[in-house]
Amino acid sequence: MESVWSHDSLVLNGGQGQFDFVVAEGSQSFLVVVSGLSGAEYLISSLRGPDGVLVRAEANEAEAASGFGAAAGPFFSPNRSVGDHGGATLLVPNDPLLRLTPGRWELGVTSSSVEQHELRVDRLELHAAGLPLRSVIPLTIHLSGAEGMTGALGRGHERLDRALQKVEQVYEPAGLAFEPITFVDLAPEFRVLDAVDLRSQKALQMLGRGVGRAGINLFIIERFENDEALLGDVGGVSAAIPGDPRGGEPLSGVVVATSFSEDAAARDLLGLTMAHEIGHFLGLFHSEEANGFEDNLSDTLASEGSNLMHHLSRPGFDVLSAEQGMVLRLNPAMQLP
Amino acid sequence: MSGLFILSLALLVDGHHALPAQPGEVACWQAEGALRTHLLSGRRPQRRRALILLERCSFTLDWARLRADNDPEMALVAWRYSLQNAVVDDPRWAQALQQLPKAQGRSVLRLHNKRRRANLAPGLPIEDVR
DSSP states (O other): OEEEEEEEEEEEBTTEEEEEEEEOTTEEEEEEEEEOOTTSEEEEEEEEETTEEEEOSOOOHHHHTTSOGGGHHHHTSSSOOOOEESEEEEEEOSSTTSOOOOEEEEEEEEESOOSOEEEEEEEEEEEOSSOOSOEEEEEEEEEOOGGGOOTTTGGGSHHHHHHHHHHHHHHGGGTEEEEEEEEEEOOGGGSEESOSSSOSHHHHHHHHTTTTOOSEEEEEESEEOOSSSOOSOOOEEESSSSOOTTSSSTTOOEEEEGGGSOSSGGGOOHHHHHHHHHHHHTTOOOSBOTTSOBOSOTTOOTTTOOBTTBSBOOTTOOBOOHHHHHHHHHSTTOBOO | OHHHHHHTTGGGGGBOSOOOSSOOHHHHHHHHHHHHHHHHHSOHHHHHHHHHHHHHTTOOOOHHHHHTOSSHHHHHHHHHHHTTTOOTTOHHHHHHHHHSOHHHHHHHHHHHHHHHHHHTOOOOOHHHHO
């Protein structure tokens, strides 16, 4: 099992561009990271492989009524694609019922910036004989000192240890472990972020602290201060779905806030929030959105209501389905134990 | 899908993502009872999100009681609402700093500094207050 990066560029004209690449024999999956202008929005709006279309730009009438605008088609595509700021990412496949066929593929990118500009297109492709039953991924935890959590203490901090135990318990049945887990200190200035969208200069500086640390970079802060009046109504955020596993990049990281929930064990949601955002980072969507839309997986039934990736965060919502486990292990950032 | 959304407004207290900025009138009316129950007896995120939704629905709230809440994070949200339109030399800034623990007080300080910079006005001697 081996994952290999390839690096290319793409010029967008009028907010549109196409990119061709070849998927090798024996590839199980690939992850694309498109990096552009920090002030612009991007969306991988089309993807065609040798067997047909996996991401389509066009939406039917019902999908167009979702209010997602130009993002509706990609959102409701067989291989769901969502946009982001400064770039976009896509895991293929993000539904294990889809198969990756070797051959020539064509990817389309749409941007909110119509000025001609060049994008960086980085692609990580997983070559393996089959899907491994067990995988590992490095986890680096950046500690801003919120609630006394420091790199020196690491798992010696009771609440952090409890949260990590929860994360490990949630992912173990899916065949996923976090190895190694490394604790590093983050400057106290990052204890508070002004916004949850991770677009501010401060947020990008913080994500940049993950440079050279491949895998998952988890930043534990005290709080998000969304606007002047409100704060704390958001528990965590992933920089992208899926995130960029290189570390240090604008779409590389997961951020959670300690102030979101109480630290009493029975009421603490820190571990669940960490697990949920890591799920997004590795390519999972909400099993059910607040507006009722469901993911594409056949075994994440909204009626069951105990899924980790449900849009609600409640004690006991900590189950991952078999297909979610397969999506996680298809992420090319995974390694063999 | 809009029907589902209306029914789920009170459920959103269990979410951990951004809340709707302007909930609909019918959704608010349907959810008020459940939101008030969550505000009284829920976990912190449920209480905080219920408070935010009740405020966004323009329902009446006992702000004085909320500012003195036993959970400092709840008290902080209530104080920040109360200071939303306060001028930089309003005595309530100092009152908030006196009442809140250090971590939550820092949040009030940041808000005060932001307001002061925006207004280009001299600030309170906040450090003396603490």
